[in-house]
Amino acid sequence: MATVTYEGMFLLDSNKYAVNPDGVKGEVLALLERVGGKVLATRPWQDGKLSYAINGHRKGLHFLVYFSMDSRSLVELERLVKFNESILRHMVIKLPVALIEPMLAMATGKGEVVTTFRDSDAVSMDVPVAVEPV
Numbered sequence: 171m172a173t174v175t176y177e178g179m180f181l182l183d184s185n186k187y188a189v190n191p192d193g194v195k196g197e198v199l200a201l202l203e204r205v206g207g208k209v210l211a212t213r214p215w216q217d218g219k220l221s222y223a224i225n226g227h228r229k230g231l232h233f234l235v236y237f238s239m240d241s242r243s244l245v246e247l248e249r250l251v252k253f254n255e256s257i258l259r260h261m262v263i264k265l266p267v268a269l270i271e272p273m274l275a276m277a278t279g280k281g282e283v284v285t286t287f288r289d290s291d292a293v294s295m296d297v298p299v300a301v302e303p304v
Contacts, residue, residue, distance in 0.1 A: 172240075173208075173238045173239055173240055174238065174239070174240075174241050174264055175210070175236065175237070175238045175264070175265045175267075175270050176236070176237055176238070176239070176262050176263065176264055176265060177234065177235075177236055177262070177263050177265050177273065178202075178234070178235040178236075178237060178260060178261070178262045179215075179232055179233070179234055179260065179261045179262075180198050180232075180233045180234075180235065180251075180257050180259075180260045181224070181230045181231070181232055181233075181257070181258045181259040181260065182194055182198070182230060182231045182232075182233050182256055182257060182258065183227060183230065183231075183255070183256050183257075183258060184217055184227070184229040184230055184231050185229075186255075186256050187214075187217075187231045187233075187256075191214075194256045195212065195233070197254060197256050197257075198212075198233060198235060198254075198256075198257065199212070199235070201247065201250050201251065201254065202235065202237050202239070202247070204250065205239060205243040205246045205247045205250065206239050206240060206243050207237040207238065207239035207243065207247070208237060208238050208239065209235060209236075209237045210236040210237055210238060210274055211234075211235075211236045211274050211277035211278050212233070212234065212235050212236070212277070213233075213234045213277045213278075214231060214232075214233050214234075215231075215232040215233065215234045216231070216232045217229070217230070217231040217232070218230075224258045224259060225258060227258055230258055230259075234277060236265070236273060236274055236277055241264075244262065247262070
């Protein structure tokens with residue numbers, strides 16, 4: 171089966187990451203390599219207070235990983251993540267082919283923020299002065 175490119179968002183224990191960032195990052199990358207994944211880019215995204223406690227943790231670090239692997243290995247990745255105490259939650263999504271290159275460029279700091287939103291796309295909030303009855 172062909173390899174697929176994924177974006178993984180791993181919510182990590184902030185305290186463990188603060189003490190040993192390379193070690194915690196290495197745990198996530200080792201899990202991916204163990205299931206046959208090839209890591210393309212990584213990036214810590216956001217560290218802060220969580221909306222609700224997860225396993226007693228009130229803070230967490232969101233860690234983005236872009237990787238490619240055989241889709242049949244996702245089940246094994248799910249199983250291994252459950253055993254890792256540094257990973258509080260995770261989410262893996264398949265990247266559309268058109269987004270692979272721009273997302274990798276953004277994660278490595280080589281890309282630019284591209285938006286397709288224009289001022290003409292904005293919703294007008296003008297309220298009519300008078301409304302005529304029909």
